[in-house]
Each structure stands twice: as structure tokens, then as C-alpha cells.
Amino acid sequence: MTFPQIAILGILAAAILLFLWGRWRHDLVAMGALLAAVAAGLVAPGDAFAGFGHPAVITVACVLVLSAALQASGAVDMLTRNAIPRSTGPTLTLAALCGLAALLSAFMNNVGALALLMPVAIQVSARLGLPPGRVLMPLAFASILGGMTTLIGTPPNLIVSGFRAEATGGNGFAMFDFAGVGVAVTLAGLALILLGGWRLIPARPVSGAEGFATGPYLTEARVPEGAKAAGMTLNAIEAALRESEAQVLGLVRDERRIAAPNPFREVHPGDILLIRAEPEALASALSDLGLRLEEDLPDAAAQSERVKGAALQSEEVGLAEFVVRPRAEIAGRSATDLHLRRRYGVNLLAISRRGARVGARMRGMSLREGDVLLMQGSEEALGEVAQTFGLVPLAERELRLPDGRRATLAAGVMALAVGGAAFGLLPAAISFAAGVLAVLALGLLPLRRLYDSVDWPVVVLLGALLPVADAMATTGAADMLAGLLLAPVAALGPAAALALIMAVTMTLSDFMNNAGTAAVMCPVALGTASQLGASPDAFLMAVAIGASCAFLTPIGHQNNTLILGPGGLRFGDYWRLGLPLEVVVLAVAVPSLLFFWPP
Template identity: 40%
Template sequence: MTPPQLLSIAVITLMMAAFIWGRFRYDLVGACALLLAVAVGVVPFDHAFSGFSDDIVIIVGSALLVSAGVARTGIMEAAIRRFAPNVRQVRMQLLLLVTIVTVLSAFVKNIGALAIMIPIAFQFARRSKVSASVFLMPMAFGSLLGGLMTQIGTSPNIVVSRVRQELTGESFTMFDFTPVGATLAAVGIVFLVFFYWLVPRRERRDGSINEALDIANYVIEAQVMAGSAVLERPVSELLEMAGGEAVVTSILRAKQRRITPLPDAILREGDVLLIEGSHAALDRIVARARLSITGGRDSGEAESPVAVEGVVASGSPLIGWSAESLALFDRFRVNLLAVSRRGERIGERPSAVRLRLGDVVVLQGSPGKLPGVLRDLGVLPLAERLVLLGSLRRGLPPVLILIVAMVATATGALPVSVAFFAAAVAMVIFRVIPSREVYSAMDGPILVMLATLIPVSDSLRTTGASDVLADWLAMVGHGLPGWGALLLILAVAMAVTPFLNNAATVLVVAPIAAGFAQSLGYRPEAFLMAVAIGAGCDFLTPIGHQSNTLVMGPGGYRFSDYPRLGLPLSALVLLVSVPALILVWPLH
């Protein structure tokens, strides 16, 4: 090996060790690896930042934004109520999620199938009171397995079909991949459902001030309208919509008559409900039950109103006054939507509560005027944390945007990167995602990690280290039986994928595999299929496939978490693939 080749392997080895150690955040590890690769000369200066323009970075960032847009609509809550109203057992929830993602991934881009199901995973997690990390990694792995089933399911299948066309004059067809791919998908789903407990239960930690400002429950006032989903339904059904995370403290009927909110109390049109819970639970219950927040009057502004949490500070003119007595909306054009007081349950309507120092309030108003009003009222915003409570919901546009993007990629009308970037821009244009929330939704650390690692990983190819490793492979494989040679090719493709990306793995390994097969006197089809399977099955790292990267931030995963579930799944794929390939694609 030449010095540049040795240095490239050394940099990647150190990088992997740092990831596994987990002492530093993954974007910092990626940045340091890039600087080291540039310093030792394996990444040229003019290619150091080429990763920031790579399609993978665009795809992951856009998919995160599109997924956040779909999550805001509340349409996933409706889907759960319609198709899986009583699924509460974690294993059954996981079976449903993984199966849907796997099947969808056979026909649309796997990252698109995964993106649309991530909000449902969070809903299931809240319903069953487990961490979303239980669902997200198995779903990502299911999306990879689903891509193995058809020619369009994943890019390695398309590339390997082209390689076969060049070698033999005949390409693989759409469903040539299905017998082996479907077998692996079925076995993989069973494994993921029964061994999900291998996934570490993580909670996303941003390390921000938001963790220290964990606010107690709010009280809001909401009215049952003619079109409410809970009209003439019992209180217990309303509470189910919040997943048990909110309570109705009082029901106000005509002429201010208070009704005890027993579970079997029937809700009538015009009932005013005092509901207590976290802002996330209150947002869900208002959206799903189609209630009207009675404290929210229309200011007539052109901009969509926003709601912000804030603390009543010392010297605030709100102290000792209620929103009602202060005529808050008429004077300041802001609505008081909710109130929280630590250590005390509030039994009054929010508009009637006399505010005290330290009370936490949710104020709604124009995004252009709200900062000034907060200053005038002596309310300190909590780390600018925006809440969805009382915000406008746009259900149809984001779903249509996602469907158009997925159809465009499935039919080949647009590249995946262009389709999802256009979808992300459309989410902002149609105000599905407010412009102030765009960059937080895209998860910057994940994108930086990807962008820095792309040129580092590519140094294996540019220095020729991958060619040297391929030559060693050919030398080792000549003494093996047919099944052993096939297993070796599959294992190598699986091991190389995290560092070359899956399409590049096929381009590098497939010609070697075909020549290797012919030198041993075997037909090349099984070996080419093995390369496609190996390149499509990166279960060991978050960087080999964008689906794995997509769930890393939302799931709160560490780099070292992936092999815990991924290593036994990789071994299972190796064990099942070889006999299945030999059966479907005979070696002789």
C-alpha cells in the first residue's frame, strides 16, 4: 500500500473509534475527521467542502423538513384513529409501522416512505408511553429491506442492473429482485418485531435551556362546536385523544352552570371546557377533537398568528390583573390562550385568572408585533419556544406535496434530491412550516456530520485504497467453495457501503464480483445480486444510508447504538441471502 492509502484508512479508523467512543457530538467528530484528512493530504483543499453540495445532504435535510410539515397537520392523528384506533401494545405498533414502511419502500424512495411514517411513530410512542427510539431504528432498517424487493426500490438495484447489462447484454427486470428481496424483508420484519428490545431507549437531548425550563401543566379554555369530533360524545373519549396526558377540570354549560367532568358526561354544543395538560397534549386534543380555543380572537392581521410561552417577570403590568379585567386583547391585540402556575391547580377560566409573578402564560399574536408586546407586558419568552396551540392547521397541502414528490421520484420524472428539495420549499411557501422554524426542523448537526464525512469516506476511492482491498478479496476468495465465495462478496459489499455510499459500492464491487465469479466458473447473476443486497443493507452505522441518518436526531441515537440491532440483523441477512440466492439464481 502507498502512504496516501494507509493514511486514508488510518483517518477513517480513528473516526470510527471516535464515533464508537461517543465522547464528542457526531458533527464535531465529522468536522475533526475532515480537518485531519485535509492535513495529511488524503482530501485535497479544493474538495474539502464538496460534501456540502452532495445530494445526500439535500435529501436528508429536505426529508426532515417535509416530515415535520406532515407532522404539524394533525393528519397522522386522524390516520391513527381511522385505521389503528386500539393498537396500544408496543410489539403490534412496531409490526404495523415496520410493515408499512417496508412495503412502501419497494415502490417509492425508502427515505420518503420513512419520512411520512415518522410522525405516526411519535404518536404511537406517546400512546404507549415509550421512547420513540423503540420504533425509529427498526423502521429505518425496514425501509432498507423494503428497497431490496424491486428494481426501483433502491439505487444499488438500479446500478447493478446496468452493470449486468454491460457485462452480459441483459439487464435485471423490475421484479427479478422480488423472490430474494421479499424473503429477506419478511425475515427482517419478524426479527425487528421480536428483537426490538435490542434498541437502546433514548430520548433526544438538545442540551439547550429548554431542558431546564420544563413547564408544569397549562390550563386552557376550549369550546365544543357544531363540527367538533366529540359532540354528543363522553368526556372519556375526549381524553383518549390526548393519550391520557390531559384532564378536563370543569365543564361550563349555558348560564355558567358547572358540570362535573365525569368520564361518562356527554359533551354538548356550546360547552366550554377547562382542560389541563402539557402544551403538546393540549395541542393534540384541540386539533383532534376540533375544539375552538375561546381565548383566541382574530386580530385581523395578514400574518398567521403565533403562540409563545413566557414568564410573568417582576414589574410586569399583568401582575394582579386578569386578561379579562385588563382588556388584554383590545389594548394589546394579543390573546391569552393558557396559564400555568407551578405547584397549584388552576380552577378558573384563563381569562379570569389574576396573574402572579412567575406565572407561565401562552400569548398569541402577530409574529411582527408580539416581541414588542412581550416587552411592554414584562413577559420573558422562554428561549423563544414556539408552541402550536391555536395555530392554523393546513391538512391537505403538505400531504399533496409529499405525494407529488414521491410520485415524481418513483416515475423517474425528477431526481430524489430535486423532488424533495422542491417539496421542502413548497412546505414553506404554503406556510405549512413557518419560516422561523425551517432550520431547526432540518437538524443542523446531522447535516454537518454528513457533509464532512462524504469527502473523508471518498478518500478510500481517490487514493486507490478500495482497489487494493478488492485485489486482496480476489486472492482470498479463490480457495473458497461457491457458497463461501458468494458469502464473501456479500459481506464485503455490506462492510464497504458505510464508506463509499451504496451506489458507489456497487460501481466498485460489482465488476470485481462478476470477474471473480467467472474466474471460478460460476454464472455472475447471484454474485451481482449479492452486491446489490450488501450495498442496500447498511445496518451498522448512521452514515451509510440516508434512512439511518434521518432517524438519528429524532431518535436521540448514538453512533454505537446501530450495531446493537444492526449486527444480528446483518448476520441474519448473510445467513438467509446465500441459500436464497443459490436457489433463485443457480451458480452453474
């Protein structure tokens, strides 16, 4: 083994360990790997940032912008309203919802498709009397499956296509080259989910606002002058709250938090009680004791007079629940940092975090991906905060009627961009870049949302990892790894090698970013094909399928993270449906690969 091979494998091993650890963001780890490869002489300094001009990176960014235009124009809302039945049983309703998610994910970002359909799924779960997790997990998995059917459906497909172009010195995969295997896998996966697979998801009945619940909220309530609670002991307050199934977790006095106060401690005016309560019990708990919700301003005198007792809503002011999207701008920041009340006229009233211990004041808590936030404000202000910080609304909301002309134009632009790439009229990156220019020129997407709609951490991840992946090939490390993988299955032929490549890719993708997984495994797949003297197409397709199939954990894919809080799910819930689904994918994909892409 040569020094360059040892160095590149060491850098990749360190990067994978850091990906799995999760302490640092994937894009930062990828950039560190790139700089380490440059320092070790494995990547020429002049080529270090060539990955950012790679067609796959440009296409990913452009598809995200076009997806945002479809959302902003109301095109997807129109489709959703007409496609989801309103009076059918669980199986047919889930079939319509999951089928629509898979269809949308084939032509737009699958995280965006899930975000659009989550409010609908929550309403469906309430109507069917199902725990929300039993609707949200099938929806998330369906959107992941649908993404593997086209070139633009998911970033791994674009990365695989780029590796094919470099390996063959010709073209990458075409728009619908993925459809043969992708559609077979998607149909098989949806069949498993709909024919009873959704029943494997643990039924965790939780109750909450408007028939949907996210688990108990942590909220803060101030004891005003003259409140019934003033002068009572904490023990007496606990007894008064027992009927509402609320619990006092702590007391704040003079900005000092007392985590486990003496039950006989007397409560004074100005004290703040940290209360855990179900959303629908929150109002009665406050009303019974004359408490007021504490807002995100530390100065009690500055609190809004619109929030008194249990009067949480009015014609001008309403409540809404939002989930923090993966990599949302709000993640890692606290309500105090954001100044929601001062800047937007919105109050953060409560936080729901499944399975997490609370160790700080609510306004000082760092928000996390998957947290559910109860916010108060005008409809316009709540919408602005959701758009600015990357929040997904959970409760049913009034939507403006979509503009039919704008929706038609947005759908037309997307169709032309897809058609241009599919029929080989233009390279995919050029076709979709032209689509972005068209939606901006037609005013279908506000200019201020252009850069907000791009998932920059994914762009940085791809741009940084592509040169590192190239170094695996140039140093011969990929061929060496391929030989080690092939040793136990060499006598069994290409089918066994395909299954092994796909299984390894699936396993990595369950614990690290799917785009990063594809970039790491593509050189190995090419090395395997070379050693077998086989066509590389089947092995690259195996990587594309495996990288998209992250169903075992909530961290394997952004969509899995997105449903964790709203679905009331736990880390160990995903494998119950995810493991059978991955087995079905493997069983269907390998024969399909041998049929459509014979090695």
C-alpha cells in the same frame, strides 16, 4: 503499499476510531478527515467541497424538508388515526404500528416517522399493559427496516446510488430498485419481531405519568417560609418521603451543593432539596412537606405563583414530558443557558436520565440525547419549545384537527416528487428540489421551518466524506482492502463475499453513523466486485442493507438513541432482539441479492 494508500487508510482508521469514541460529533470528525486528505495531497483543494453538491446530499436535504411538510400539514396524523386499531391484542396492534412505521419510513425520514408514532406507541403500551420498551423498540426497528425499501428511505441508499452512477458512468439506482431485497428483508424482520421477537426485550416495568414512565425524575424543591419541612432534619424528611418512594439526594444552600449531607442537618427556609422520585409520586411528596418546585431561574423571588405545593396543572398551565432527540439543538445545553422561563414561559421541572449519576444542580446540568424532560407551561408555549429545540412529546396531547386540504396537497406533492424520480422523468435531486419549492409556494411548510427541518450534521458528514471515499478508489486502497477481505472466502464464491461485505458493514454501522459507514464501504464493495469479475450492483446493495441494519446498540442509529430514555432501556438491551434480527436479515438478504441482482 504506496504512500497515498498508507495515508488514506491511516486517515480513515483515525476517523473510524473517533466515530467509535464518540467524543466529537460525526460531522466534525468527517470534516477533519477531509481536511487531512487535502493536506496529504489525496484530494485536490478545488475538489474538497464538491461532495456538498453531490446529488445524494441534495436529495437527503430535500426529502427531510418534504417529510417536515407532511408532518406540519397533519397528513401523517390522519393516516395514524385511521390505521392503528384501538381494541386488539398485542400482536395485531404491534403489527399495525410496525407496519405503518415501515410504510412511512419508505417515503419520509425514518427518524421523523418514529417521532410521529412515539406518542401513539406510548398510549398503546399503557393500554396493553406492556412496558414501553417492548413497544418502542419494535417500532424503532420497523422504521429502520422500512427505510431500506426505496431510494429515499434512508441516506445510505442515496449514497450507494451515487457510487453506482460514478462506477458505471451511467445512472444510479432507481426509486424502487431497492424494493426487491428491501421488502423481503423488511417482511422477514417484521415477522421475527411480531412472532414473539418483541418478548425478547427485557420487561422493565416502570410507572409514570398517564400510565407511562421514564424512570425516576431528578427534581429540585425549595423550602419556602412556613413550610412543614422547615426546621426538620434531613433524616425526618427522608422518613416522611418514604411512603412516596422519594429520596433526597442532596441539599443546596446559598448556591452551594452538598452532595451527601449529614442526615441530622436541619433544613432551613430557602434551602433547595434535590429529590429523586417517580413522576406520579412527585406531587404527594411536595404536598406532604409544603415544598415548591424550583424553576430554572436562580432568583427564587421570580418564581411563578402558578406553581405552589402540588398544584402542578390548571386550565391554562399543564405538564408535558418530552424526550431529547438525537442531535437536537437543546442537547449539550442547560436550562440556565436556554432561559426557558424568561423567553418562552416554560419551566423545566425535572429530568429523567437512565443510568446516569447526577453531579450538578439540575438547572446547570447539560441535557443529553435520550433525556426525558418534565416541563410546565401553556400548550402553545410547550409546543413552541418542542418545535424550536427538537423535542418529541411523550404524553398524549391534544392535536389540532388536520387541515384536509393542506394534508392532501402535501401528500400530492410528495407523490409527484416520488413519481418524477421513480419513472425517470427527472433526476431524483431535481424532482425532490421541485417538491420543496412546491410546498413552500403553497404555504404547506412555514418558511421559518425550512432550514430547521434539515439534519445539517448529516449533510456535512456526507459532503465531507464523499471526496475521502473517492480518494480510497483513486489511490487503490479500496482494491487492496477488497483483496484482504476476499482472501479467506475467495474459494467459496460470490455468496460468501456478499455475506462478508454485509456483515462487516453491519458491524461498523452498529457503532458509527450509517451514512458514514456506507461512504466508507462502497469503495471496498466496488473493489471486491472488480476482483471477482462480478457486477457491482449486488455488492453495493449489500452495503445499503448492511449500513441500514444497526440493531445491536443505542448509538448505531438515531432511532435507537431516541427510544433509550422513554423505553427505560439500557445499552445491553438492544442485542437481545437486535442480534437475532441481524442474523435473519443476513440469511434473507444474501439469497435475495443473488436472485434480484445476480453477480
